[in-house]
Amino acid sequence: GENVEQHPSTLSVQEGDSAVIKCTYSDSASNYFPWYKQELGKRPQLIIDIRSNVGEKKDQRIAVTLNKTAKHFSLHITETQPEDSAVYFCAASKGFQKLVFGTGTRLLVSP
């Protein structure tokens, strides 16, 4: 079955810097890749997603890139702010199958 690996497990940046979180997946047939943000004690919330027919997608300060050949996708956050501090999860799925989540990245943005 699908396996998703996520790196790094923790990431500390200064406010205003960029942050990049990378995920790799094992099943080349996977075609849907969402990213979730989970603030402390809260539920995970979808922040952006990408499908395999697209290489990049942007939404204001966040973007996701997909490299199907290398089987990896990345979350990019520019001009980070303290409120970006949270745990971020990537996930992958194919067809009608359920999402497989990465292990999460704890992002800390220091003022």
Added chain:
Amino acid sequence: SQTIHQWPATLVQPVGSPLSLECTVEGTSNPNLYWYRQAAGRGLQLLFYSVGIGQISSEVPQNLSASRPQDRQFILSSKKLLLSDSGFYLCAWSGGAIGQPQHFGDGTRLSIL
């Protein structure tokens, strides 16, 4: 619009007691439903998922069970709780089409004493 309700928000139970957590979805029909557990500071562990009434797939062998008595209702149960059952329990739903995101409820924080 679709909404997902999960209750209770917090629960403290003694070891060996039973458990029932309920999740309902509004504004959609035939959703896929999921139960996850999250230990403190850890990732999302899928416990059960359901693609229809009475259809339950178990991901992890344990003393928990799930039921889907109605299309938009998903229940997580246990007959006798263990200390290791403590955690943050999240219900989620997704559409049945290809490549659908999951939308999570607010979760239940379960503490076993």
